[in-house]
Amino acid sequence: MESMQRWYEASQRRFSVRRYKDGPEEKQLEALAGMAELLRAHGVRIAIGRSEEVFRPIFLWYGKISGTNSFAAIIVQKDAEPEMAGYVGEAFVLECTAMGLGTCWLGASYHKQTALSAVELSEGERIACITPIGVPDEEYTARPRRSYEKLTGLTAEQFGELPVWQKRAIECARRAPSAMNSQPWRFHAAEEGILVGNTSKNFGYGRLDCGIAMLHLELGAAYCGVYGDWRKEKNGSLFVRA
Ligand SMILES: Cc1cc2nc3c(=O)[nH]c(=O)nc-3n(C[C@H](O)[C@H](O)[C@H](O)COP(=O)(O)O)c2cc1C
Structure with a gap:
Protein backbone atom coordinates (compact mmCIF):
# COMPACT_ATOMS: atom_id res chain seq x y z
CA MET A 1 0.00 0.00 0.00
CA ASP A 137 21.22 15.62 -16.10
CA GLU A 138 17.95 16.72 -17.71
CA GLU A 139 14.94 18.68 -16.51
CA TYR A 140 11.53 16.99 -16.38
CA THR A 141 9.87 17.00 -19.80
CA ALA A 142 6.24 15.90 -20.27
CA ARG A 143 6.03 14.17 -23.64
CA PRO A 144 2.73 14.34 -25.56
CA ARG A 145 -0.05 11.85 -24.91
CA ARG A 146 -3.32 11.12 -26.73
CA SER A 147 -6.49 12.88 -25.59
CA TYR A 148 -8.87 11.18 -23.16
CA GLU A 149 -11.44 11.09 -25.97
CA LYS A 150 -9.07 9.13 -28.23
CA LEU A 151 -8.01 6.81 -25.42
CA THR A 152 -11.50 6.01 -24.17
CA GLY A 153 -13.83 6.67 -27.12
CA LEU A 154 -15.86 8.89 -24.78
CA THR A 155 -16.78 12.54 -25.28
CA ALA A 156 -15.27 15.02 -22.82
CA GLU A 157 -18.67 15.21 -21.12
CA GLN A 158 -19.01 11.42 -20.80
CA PHE A 159 -15.45 11.17 -19.49
CA GLY A 160 -16.23 13.86 -16.92
CA GLU A 161 -19.16 11.81 -15.65
CA LEU A 162 -17.08 8.72 -14.83
CA PRO A 163 -16.53 7.89 -11.16
CA VAL A 164 -13.56 9.82 -9.74
CA TRP A 165 -11.47 6.67 -9.26
CA GLN A 166 -11.90 5.68 -12.91
CA LYS A 167 -10.88 9.14 -14.10
CA ARG A 168 -7.83 9.09 -11.84
CA ALA A 169 -6.90 5.57 -12.97
CA ILE A 170 -7.13 6.50 -16.67
CA GLU A 171 -5.30 9.76 -16.05
CA CYS A 172 -2.41 7.82 -14.48
CA ALA A 173 -2.47 5.16 -17.22
CA ARG A 174 -2.29 7.93 -19.83
CA ARG A 175 1.09 8.96 -18.38
CA ALA A 176 2.54 5.49 -18.95
CA PRO A 177 5.60 5.31 -21.21
CA SER A 178 5.53 3.12 -24.33
CA ALA A 179 7.99 2.20 -27.07
CA MET A 180 8.21 5.12 -29.55
CA ASN A 181 5.52 6.80 -27.44
CA SER A 182 2.97 4.82 -29.50
CA GLN A 183 0.51 4.41 -26.61
CA PRO A 184 -0.86 1.17 -28.10
CA TRP A 185 -3.84 0.95 -25.76
CA ARG A 186 -7.46 1.80 -25.36
CA PHE A 187 -9.26 2.13 -22.02
CA HIS A 188 -12.87 1.02 -21.71
CA ALA A 189 -14.53 2.19 -18.52
CA ALA A 190 -17.44 -0.05 -17.54
CA GLU A 191 -19.61 -0.79 -14.54
CA GLU A 192 -17.42 -3.67 -13.34
CA GLY A 193 -14.06 -2.04 -13.95
CA ILE A 194 -11.69 -0.74 -16.63
CA LEU A 195 -10.47 -2.77 -19.58
CA VAL A 196 -7.00 -2.18 -21.06
CA GLY A 197 -7.09 -3.26 -24.70
CA ASN A 198 -4.02 -3.54 -26.91
CA THR A 199 -4.39 -1.67 -30.22
CA SER A 200 -1.09 -2.44 -31.93
CA LYS A 201 1.89 -4.81 -31.92
CA ASN A 202 4.17 -1.77 -31.68
CA PHE A 203 7.26 -3.55 -33.03
CA GLY A 204 6.78 -6.40 -30.57
CA TYR A 205 6.38 -4.17 -27.50
CA GLY A 206 2.60 -3.62 -27.63
CA ARG A 207 1.65 -6.06 -24.88
CA LEU A 208 4.62 -5.06 -22.70
CA ASP A 209 3.50 -1.43 -23.12
CA CYS A 210 0.00 -2.44 -22.00
CA GLY A 211 1.47 -3.99 -18.86
CA ILE A 212 3.07 -0.63 -18.02
CA ALA A 213 -0.31 1.07 -18.49
CA MET A 214 -1.94 -1.62 -16.29
CA LEU A 215 0.37 -0.80 -13.39
CA HIS A 216 -0.28 2.93 -13.81
CA LEU A 217 -4.03 2.33 -13.97
CA GLU A 218 -3.92 0.34 -10.75
CA LEU A 219 -1.84 3.04 -9.02
CA GLY A 220 -4.36 5.73 -10.03
CA ALA A 221 -7.22 3.62 -8.64
CA ALA A 222 -5.31 2.90 -5.42
CA TYR A 223 -4.71 6.62 -5.00
CA CYS A 224 -8.52 6.89 -4.67
CA GLY A 225 -8.65 3.95 -2.25
CA VAL A 226 -9.87 1.50 -4.89
CA TYR A 227 -8.09 -1.84 -5.06
CA GLY A 228 -8.77 -4.77 -7.32
CA ASP A 229 -7.51 -7.62 -9.46
CA TRP A 230 -6.73 -8.23 -13.08
CA ARG A 231 -8.85 -10.61 -15.12
CA LYS A 232 -7.80 -11.79 -18.54
CA GLU A 233 -10.55 -11.18 -21.14
CA LYS A 234 -10.73 -11.93 -24.84
CA ASN A 235 -10.13 -8.30 -25.78
CA GLY A 236 -7.67 -7.27 -23.07
CA SER A 237 -7.05 -7.15 -19.33
CA LEU A 238 -9.88 -6.06 -17.06
CA PHE A 239 -9.21 -4.32 -13.75
CA VAL A 240 -12.02 -5.46 -11.47
CA ARG A 241 -12.74 -3.59 -8.28
CA ALA A 242 -12.37 -5.91 -5.26
C1 LIG B 1 9.04 -0.96 -24.14
C2 LIG B 1 9.75 0.35 -24.40
C3 LIG B 1 10.87 0.38 -25.22
C4 LIG B 1 11.58 1.57 -25.43
N1 LIG B 1 12.71 1.57 -26.19
C5 LIG B 1 13.42 2.70 -26.35
C6 LIG B 1 14.67 2.69 -27.07
O1 LIG B 1 15.11 1.65 -27.57
N2 LIG B 1 15.37 3.85 -27.18
C7 LIG B 1 14.91 5.02 -26.60
O2 LIG B 1 15.61 6.04 -26.73
N3 LIG B 1 13.73 5.08 -25.91
C8 LIG B 1 12.99 3.95 -25.77
N4 LIG B 1 11.81 3.98 -25.04
C9 LIG B 1 11.36 5.22 -24.40
C10 LIG B 1 10.14 5.85 -25.10
O3 LIG B 1 10.56 6.44 -26.30
C11 LIG B 1 9.47 6.86 -24.16
O4 LIG B 1 9.00 6.21 -23.03
C12 LIG B 1 8.31 7.58 -24.83
O5 LIG B 1 8.76 8.36 -25.90
C13 LIG B 1 7.55 8.47 -23.86
O6 LIG B 1 8.39 9.43 -23.27
P1 LIG B 1 8.54 9.52 -21.69
O7 LIG B 1 9.06 8.19 -21.21
O8 LIG B 1 9.54 10.62 -21.45
O9 LIG B 1 7.20 9.82 -21.10
C14 LIG B 1 11.09 2.79 -24.84
C15 LIG B 1 9.96 2.75 -24.02
C16 LIG B 1 9.30 1.55 -23.79
C17 LIG B 1 8.10 1.53 -22.88
Missing part, protein backbone atom coordinates in the same frame (compact mmCIF):
# COMPACT_ATOMS: atom_id res chain seq x y z
CA GLU A 2 2.78 2.40 0.95
CA SER A 3 4.61 1.56 -2.27
CA MET A 4 1.48 2.30 -4.29
CA GLN A 5 1.26 5.86 -2.95
CA ARG A 6 5.03 6.28 -3.48
CA TRP A 7 4.84 4.95 -7.05
CA TYR A 8 1.70 6.96 -7.88
CA GLU A 9 3.56 10.14 -6.93
CA ALA A 10 6.62 8.98 -8.88
CA SER A 11 4.43 8.42 -11.96
CA GLN A 12 3.89 12.20 -12.04
CA ARG A 13 7.63 12.86 -12.13
CA ARG A 14 8.91 9.99 -14.29
CA PHE A 15 10.16 10.74 -17.78
CA SER A 16 12.76 9.14 -20.03
CA VAL A 17 16.18 10.40 -19.01
CA ARG A 18 18.90 9.90 -21.61
CA ARG A 19 21.62 12.16 -20.19
CA TYR A 20 23.03 11.48 -16.72
CA LYS A 21 25.44 13.27 -14.38
CA ASP A 22 26.56 10.09 -12.68
CA GLY A 23 25.59 6.56 -11.72
CA PRO A 24 23.63 5.81 -8.53
CA GLU A 25 25.39 5.66 -5.16
CA GLU A 26 26.39 2.26 -3.85
CA LYS A 27 23.72 2.46 -1.12
CA GLN A 28 21.03 3.22 -3.69
CA LEU A 29 22.10 0.24 -5.80
CA GLU A 30 21.85 -1.99 -2.72
CA ALA A 31 18.35 -0.71 -1.97
CA LEU A 32 17.34 -1.27 -5.60
CA ALA A 33 18.74 -4.80 -5.54
CA GLY A 34 16.51 -5.44 -2.51
CA MET A 35 13.49 -4.03 -4.35
CA ALA A 36 14.31 -6.16 -7.41
CA GLU A 37 14.12 -9.25 -5.18
CA LEU A 38 10.74 -8.17 -3.78
CA LEU A 39 9.36 -7.57 -7.25
CA ARG A 40 10.23 -10.99 -8.68
CA ALA A 41 6.85 -12.33 -9.88
CA HIS A 42 4.83 -13.63 -12.83
CA GLY A 43 7.94 -15.08 -14.53
CA VAL A 44 9.69 -11.70 -14.51
CA ARG A 45 12.76 -10.61 -12.57
CA ILE A 46 15.08 -7.65 -12.56
CA ALA A 47 18.86 -7.84 -12.46
CA ILE A 48 21.16 -4.89 -11.95
CA GLY A 49 24.26 -4.73 -14.08
CA ARG A 50 27.20 -2.47 -14.66
CA SER A 51 28.96 -1.92 -17.95
CA GLU A 52 30.82 0.90 -19.66
CA GLU A 53 29.91 -0.57 -22.99
CA VAL A 54 26.19 -1.25 -22.87
CA PHE A 55 25.30 2.32 -23.95
CA ARG A 56 28.22 2.65 -26.39
CA PRO A 57 26.92 4.74 -29.32
CA ILE A 58 25.13 2.67 -31.93
CA PHE A 59 24.58 3.63 -35.52
CA LEU A 60 21.26 5.54 -35.77
CA TRP A 61 21.07 5.82 -32.00
CA TYR A 62 24.32 7.72 -31.70
CA GLY A 63 24.98 8.91 -28.18
CA LYS A 64 21.49 8.18 -26.92
CA ILE A 65 22.35 7.36 -23.32
CA SER A 66 25.30 9.01 -21.59
CA GLY A 67 26.76 9.60 -18.15
CA THR A 68 26.01 6.35 -16.31
CA ASN A 69 27.17 2.78 -16.55
CA SER A 70 24.50 1.27 -14.29
CA PHE A 71 21.49 -0.44 -15.71
CA ALA A 72 18.70 -2.85 -14.84
CA ALA A 73 17.63 -5.66 -17.12
CA ILE A 74 13.99 -6.78 -17.16
CA ILE A 75 14.32 -10.52 -17.58
CA VAL A 76 11.43 -12.78 -18.61
CA GLN A 77 10.92 -16.51 -18.64
CA LYS A 78 9.78 -18.13 -21.85
CA ASP A 79 6.18 -18.59 -20.72
CA ALA A 80 5.75 -15.20 -19.03
CA GLU A 81 2.89 -12.99 -20.25
CA PRO A 82 4.48 -10.01 -22.06
CA GLU A 83 2.26 -7.64 -20.05
CA MET A 84 3.98 -8.77 -16.86
CA ALA A 85 7.39 -7.55 -18.08
CA GLY A 86 5.87 -4.07 -18.34
CA TYR A 87 3.94 -4.35 -15.10
CA VAL A 88 6.88 -5.52 -12.96
CA GLY A 89 9.49 -3.46 -14.81
CA GLU A 90 7.54 -0.23 -14.37
CA ALA A 91 7.23 -0.83 -10.62
CA PHE A 92 11.03 -0.94 -10.52
CA VAL A 93 11.31 2.15 -12.73
CA LEU A 94 8.94 4.08 -10.45
CA GLU A 95 10.92 2.99 -7.40
CA CYS A 96 14.05 4.45 -9.07
CA THR A 97 12.11 7.67 -9.74
CA ALA A 98 10.94 7.80 -6.12
CA MET A 99 14.62 7.58 -5.08
CA GLY A 100 15.39 10.59 -7.28
CA LEU A 101 17.07 8.52 -10.00
CA GLY A 102 16.44 8.66 -13.73
CA THR A 103 15.54 5.77 -16.02
CA CYS A 104 14.63 5.13 -19.65
CA TRP A 105 13.01 1.93 -20.94
CA LEU A 106 15.17 0.64 -23.79
CA GLY A 107 14.10 -2.09 -26.16
CA ALA A 108 16.41 -1.29 -29.06
CA SER A 109 19.09 1.29 -28.36
CA TYR A 110 21.59 -0.70 -26.33
CA HIS A 111 24.17 -3.40 -26.96
CA LYS A 112 22.34 -6.66 -26.42
CA GLN A 113 25.44 -8.85 -26.30
CA THR A 114 27.07 -6.58 -23.73
CA ALA A 115 23.94 -6.62 -21.56
CA LEU A 116 23.86 -10.41 -21.80
CA SER A 117 27.43 -10.69 -20.59
CA ALA A 118 26.80 -8.29 -17.68
CA VAL A 119 23.84 -10.19 -16.18
CA GLU A 120 23.46 -13.91 -15.71
CA LEU A 121 20.51 -15.63 -17.35
CA SER A 122 19.12 -19.05 -16.52
CA GLU A 123 17.82 -21.56 -19.02
CA GLY A 124 14.65 -20.27 -20.73
CA GLU A 125 15.18 -16.62 -19.79
CA ARG A 126 15.72 -13.61 -22.03
CA ILE A 127 16.14 -9.87 -21.60
CA ALA A 128 12.93 -8.04 -22.59
CA CYS A 129 14.28 -4.51 -22.09
CA ILE A 130 16.85 -2.65 -20.04
CA THR A 131 16.91 0.75 -18.39
CA PRO A 132 19.86 2.93 -17.47
CA ILE A 133 19.83 4.10 -13.84
CA GLY A 134 21.54 7.28 -12.75
CA VAL A 135 21.47 10.87 -11.57
CA PRO A 136 19.51 12.82 -14.21
